[in-house]
Amino acid sequence: MSELVELTQRERDALDALELRQRHVRRGAILQRENEPCGELFILRRGLMMSYVLLDDGSRQILRFLFPGDMLGISSAIYSEAPETLCALSDSVVSPFDRAALADIMRTHPRLSAMILVYSQIERVSLTDRLAALGRTSAKARVAALLLDLRNRLRATDKAIDSTFVLGLTQEEIGDATGLTAVHVNRMLRQLEEEGMIAREGGRVTLLDSSGLAFAANYVNRYEGLDLRWLPSAA
């Protein structure tokens, strides 16, 4: 959060208070299950997670990939039953806190409240981008968009990452995120490779033509282009 605004000491303290506890979650472990009561929120400290829903024909739609620094479970906090499942894609560390802590922040830190709203709106716009992708773009464009988004969000926590990164996802997971079958994801990756847009070897992907990919995928990085000058001043 300190990347977008200069936080005061009091604000930093309030955020640190959310991260007092730590919980380790193994790869594949489920932090919160769809349709089960859910009291807790989390901040992801380390690792890669995802949120998804299951449809009653057994198919899965991955809603979002979650990276260190992300706040998890806000949407679940407003319902008596969780609307989505939270699951670890790699061994991860989270800091759980309860809804009362969120309410406390909203009461005493107006600017942090505004920042939470800002992040939830960034997430909203990312979701609408994906909605447009699923509704109106080709399989290849969707896979390209996913690769670009993964790269950009990994880069947010690790500036060392440039065009090469480890794709910590199976092709089935890519399919469940893009609304495709694993088989077709495979063909699209292969096609992108043949066209010289990407290279692959042993779980690592290299984006050879980022701007070409971004153009083909209609991709916009929603963590850029913000205007937060209107935020309330720090308390």
Add this chain to the structure above:
Amino acid sequence: MSELVELTQRERDALDALELRQRHVRRGAILQRENEPCGELFILRRGLMMSYVLLDDGSRQILRFLFPGDMLGISSAIYSEAPETLCALSDSVVSPFDRAALADIMRTHPRLSAMILVYSQIERVSLTDRLAALGRTSAKARVAALLLDLRNRLRATDKAIDSTFVLGLTQEEIGDATGLTAVHVNRMLRQLEEEGMIAREGGRVTLLDSSGLAFAANYVNRYEGLDLRWLPSAA
């Protein structure tokens, strides 16, 4: 907002202050255009609107239909350029206000800030429902879900509406919302009609088997099942 929590007089006054001005917008008029600078937010007072994005092959994805009481343009407010277009589907009335007014509320009314966050999370979950629908369900299920959602949200402002309502949308608009072509939407509506799930005559739709539709469409009304007991107390 007063449907979810009991507002104090001061809170009501603060919300009323946002609605001092009124602007009439004609059917088809655009309130905010994608990629253009955007300062204003709006509260929709009367009418039906939508938000959409255009892709560069000319196709359109409708992101959300907007009903009286909805706050419009929060996501645009955090960017220097609007991520989506706001357009009136019927003659409508909106109350414009600026970002500073939103900042004011966040500074002085913690519980209203929390409510704004709650509404933006309800919207988020609705968007993820649609994401799952576009990614993983059939054309028929998507059309059914749209009809159910329209009915439920119309009902929120007009309790008189039961199973029959005027579908203020063209089949092309339904297609742009569900990721289908107008031609295919037509066939799906026809099929739902033949199966006895709905009836149609002159722009009016009747849901003959709501629960059957809800089951086929995996539909959940996201304005229900909330748990807001944790909200900060009124200032």
Add this chain to the structure above:
DNA sequence: CGTGTGTTTGATTTGTTTCAACTACAGTGG
């Protein structure tokens, strides 16, 4: 009365899924 927008229907094509088989590889236990 013509014009345009929206709806309906049919024939054909296309992108994606499904099904099936096969490869590569890591982990496990005998």
Add this chain to the structure above:
DNA sequence: CCACTGTAGTTGAAACAAATCAAACACACG
């Protein structure tokens, strides 16, 4: 150490859902 198992990736052929193309039709509107 090696057979066994399971998971992930790859490839081809067939089936299918939805798009595309094309043509009528209905109807409101100027």
